[in-house]
Amino acid sequence: MSHVELTVLGAGNMGRALMGGLLRHGMRPEQIAVGERQEAARAALSQELGVTATADNAAAIRKADVVVLAVKPQDAGSVLAPLAADLQQRQTLVLSVAAGIRIQALQSWCGAGVPVIRAMPNRPALVGAAVTGLFAGPEVDESRRAVATQIMRSVGEAVWVATEDALDVVTAVSGSGPAYFFLLAEAMARAGVDLGLAPDTAQRLAIATLHGAGLLAQGSDGDLARLRAEVTSKGGTTEAALRTLQDAAFEDLIARAVAAAARRSRELAAQAGGTGS
């Protein structure tokens, strides 16, 4: 990445998280330009990250090899369309993290031939622990895919998916996923309080358990059923809890929740760009 000139359009939560990750991974502040319309955000950027920001997006992308689109989905078209001529002329890679905005819509704003990649990171990007699903449009070569992988890996893991529709499932599993774990941890803490623990003790137990379970799973070969079996002694406490969850069709409930999120992702994409399937 030492040779890549990068521009981030939109320096909100995700844009800043990505720039922080890239700088931690050895990118130099001089390699990053920012287009951001909020004056306060621009001032904070130069102080916090040492990168230069402007309100003029056309100026911000002038030297860019890669433009990371990190504005809200509803702003994507109005940000990209005025930049189309420049993007086309320089064949700049556009890496969009805007949720639900389809390649077809991005391509229509950027103009024919511009290489476009969609990325769906999740909120743990803010602490460098994201997982991102990536999908590339037809114009994208291997070297640009590699650059996109490196950018998203600066805030965590990155996985490529085979179809654009799969990004709706990525959204449902990992995009929305942190909230599922938070709900579970909330419910565990509340149950602990109901059974006599002090609220702050119950909260710490639930959060530390979430963290520890995540680390164990991350450090494993990925066999979650085996990890579960290792904590579940025959006739023990965990087995009693899991039997209660499974008797109430817990797995089926999660499957329906994830399916609802994927469905909603498709609906929002259709509304946002008129190109969702």
Ligand SMILES: NC(=O)c1ccc[n+]([C@@H]2O[C@H](COP(=O)([O-])OP(=O)(O)OC[C@H]3O[C@@H](n4cnc5c(N)ncnc54)[C@H](OP(=O)(O)O)[C@@H]3O)[C@@H](O)[C@H]2O)c1
């Ligand atoms: N945050 C997440 O956890 C997360 C996860 C996955 C994907 N994403 C995607 O990441 C994108 C950014 O999300 P975010 O949470 O970082 O949003 P955000 O905090 O609202 O940041 C977007 C920034 O872009 C600025 N902006 C809007 N229009 C602009 C323009 N024309 N030129 C320059 N800057 C402009 C916004 O200014 P204003 O405030 O004036 O609009 C704001 O400062 C979204 O598309 C979202 O779908 C976010």
